[in-house]
Amino acid sequence: MELASKYDPRAIEEKWYQFWLDKKLFHSEPDNRVPYTVVIPPPNVTGVLHMGHMLNNTIQDVLVRRARMQGKNACWVPGTDHASIATEAKVVKMLAERGIDKRSLSRDEFLKYAWEWKEQYGGIILKQLRKLGASCDWDRTAFTMDDVRYESVMRVFVDLYNKELIYRGVRMVNWDPQALTAVSDEEVVYKESHGKLFYLRYFVEGEDRYIVVATTRPETIMGDTAVCVHPEDERYSWLKGKRVVVPGVGRVVPIIMDEYVDREFGTGALKITPAHDINDYNLGMKYNLESIDIFNDNGTLNEHGGKYAGMDRFACRKQIVKDLDEAGLIEKIEDYTNKVGHSERTDAVIEPKLSAQWFLKMEGLAKRALEVVEDDTIRFHPAKFKNTYRHWLENIKDWCISRQLWWGHRIPAWYLEVNGRVETVVALNEEEARKLAAEKYGYTGALRQDDDVLDTWFSSWLWPISLFDGIRNPDNPEIKYYYPTADLITAPDIIFFWVARMIMAGEEYRKDVPFHNVYFTGIVRDKLGRKMSKQLGNSPDPIELIEKYGADGVRMGMLLTAPAGNDLPFDESICEQGRNFSNKLWNALRLVSGWQVETSTPKDSKSRSLEDSKSNNEVAVQWMEQRMAQVLEEIERDFDQYRLSEALMATYKLAWDDFCSWYLEMVKPAYGTPIDRETYEATLSIFSRLMLMLHPFMPFVTEEIWHALQTMGKDDEKAAFINANYSIMNQHMPTSVYYDQRLLDEFDTAREVIAGVRNIRNTRNLSPKEALEVSYIASDERFRIDRFEGIIRKLGNVSAVKVITEKPAGALSFMIGTTECFVPMSQNVNREEELKKLQEDLKYAEGFLNSVLKKLSNEKFVNGAPAAVIEKERNKQRDAETKIAALKAQIAALG
């Protein structure tokens, strides 16, 4: 078999993904195994894959594939989110481009377009995930608005309404004038903005005196219904009981006094606009003030705006300032910086607005959701997010769940009029509602359904349950088997939107947590530390990256720099490392596949060298097995703590350094000679297990190499059978076993000897082809290299390893611990240089000894420190003294 010297991921990745799909290896059904469930954080149905998705889904895939190989029944459920506001905005825009105005459409017509759009563009992102290698159970693909999920949402709404946890009320909400809908508190982003603070004159009714009020929003004076000052503010005590004229408007409003006012801010006087500010609204309630709503839903002035009616709020601000200024009603204007709320989805400036909305009571739900995180029934990784979570839940307010949109789950509330009163019935569907209306009110006329839809998160919060139909059929075998899920992998910015609410829903509808662990990924940033975004154009296209470096390469690149909860400064070049690693593995395969295996065991003298190499190889195999067991232990620990990047790094080093650089070099037969069968088999086995360990991180290249290894040396028929019927995916992950630390230590010493020889060669410009001799004085029992002598000879190109008792003349030396090693030189050594080097070493050793002696002569240390620590210091002292003596002797020999 002839293999290309460069690994080309493209064809290989496609081949294996199709193979996995054909074999239905991602599919899961409940059985006797332990379940391992992960639900995907559903991406927006019309979204495209970005780097954040890449990171998030790579992590999920690593965990899922590992669990599967550990013998668990892994089920990773994919799906998409209907994303009410975002999708509706996209559809509106698409229609506008086609010259269609949303307002000219009926609800049904609009929804038809929306569904068409969804069918056309929806799910692109799921296709892209396949390129990444995601091992989702695609048969289970769900959508938050498909039949099962839709009905689940309806049932939950009805249930919570009947439990009196859902209510409808007129409240001040965050209004998005662009999307024309209310949004929740969490969907408002406050941004620093440079504006002005306007000082307006409010004349006292019938007098020449006036009071100056500072405001950032002069356009709202049309809605002013009072001016408020602090009751103890002596500057304004004269105003008590008076009334003032709203400038430019002419309306006469009362002066009220309330401690809410901050006397230090502005002039200490505050204008009250109950319809357009939450605080003013509260004061309005308290003092029974009139509330005048001056805005239309789209942010233009309504009929209360007088001559400004129809103008946009920001245009109106300019105009009104101009007009007031001309009328001499502006005292001054100052620059001012404050935080202005923007809609997360549309970026429009949020307008506080009074409107009728549906709310969900949070108090009881929040309490339970807090408990399960506090007592570690659910663990956060990293744990610091517990603080954030607690703080939010302890200060939570009722959740505004209605949205004035069409795309979404329509609120199942119907209105009817009986005896001049509007009554509400809430039911699963219109038919049920009709029945209910008849029962409760004896009403049989037409019903009018609420126009609003539910907040998107009102469906996502049920996701871990509704995916297994656990709302509609709470006792079905699937929900019982797969719920609670194991791990949730998500970004910290949706901890409130989604994570907290899923926990609430889990407690409410399953009396159990929805997952046991939450792994918070970091935010993917560019080299300059900026968040990746479409606007900045600093986000690479993940699909292009995959084409360039292979999915394995990109996965590895992402994982290497992404410890849990840390932001990840992404640089494309990191993918190169992943690609190079794939290539390295590929070339290891090329090496092994080219080996000739010993066919008979000849007894003649020619086989001496083969026998020699055999015993070397035995040690090599032993060592590699021990090393592998050690790393496996490390990796298991890393996974337990969700330290994925560390687990990958450990595996990477095991494969590259230990396996390729050391092990393969140890057993590699000389050119033209065969390798013994035992070593060959052992190598294939070790290599295969390495592939298993790497498979969760790099699924494609490992599957390819694993197959090559399994079929190596097999006849065509057998190979074809293996290729058609086996996959690395469901092989059993190796587990750590006992390993011999002594052997590992001995190898480390041997490795230092080899490095010492190579270093001498390197610094003295000696040819690697010239064999050197190594000798050492055996004085330290910790220095044991007997077992690795043959390997030292092979890898260091050493002709002999000798134990001696006297320092040889004319030799170069290096120290390993307290043992001196010598390399005799045929040519003259550079005395000056050697002397300089030895003196530097001596100086360092003496300094080190000094610090140790200082410690040991400190009575407090000797009395206070534990015996073991003191013993260690004494050992250090002895070693340092030995070393110093040796160095001095060498210097003397040279001089």
Add this chain to the structure above:
RNA sequence: GGGAGUAUAGCUCAGCUGGUUCAGAGCGCCUGCCUUACAAGCAGGAGGUCACUGGUUCGAUCCCUGUUACUCCCACCA
């Protein structure tokens, strides 16, 4: 305004319960090599007052005080 977090090599980060895993890893950098698996490679090497300050301790990268810088979250000051 409140709260949380971070600061260790040029970069990104480990360093778990104070003492031989104690100053580490990967990448980058420097030097020499196209050594028949791999230049997407091989061998060797250099780099750090562990942000600053004071304290606790026989002993501090690690615990405590304060300072500085950055990051994030929360909040209705017009």
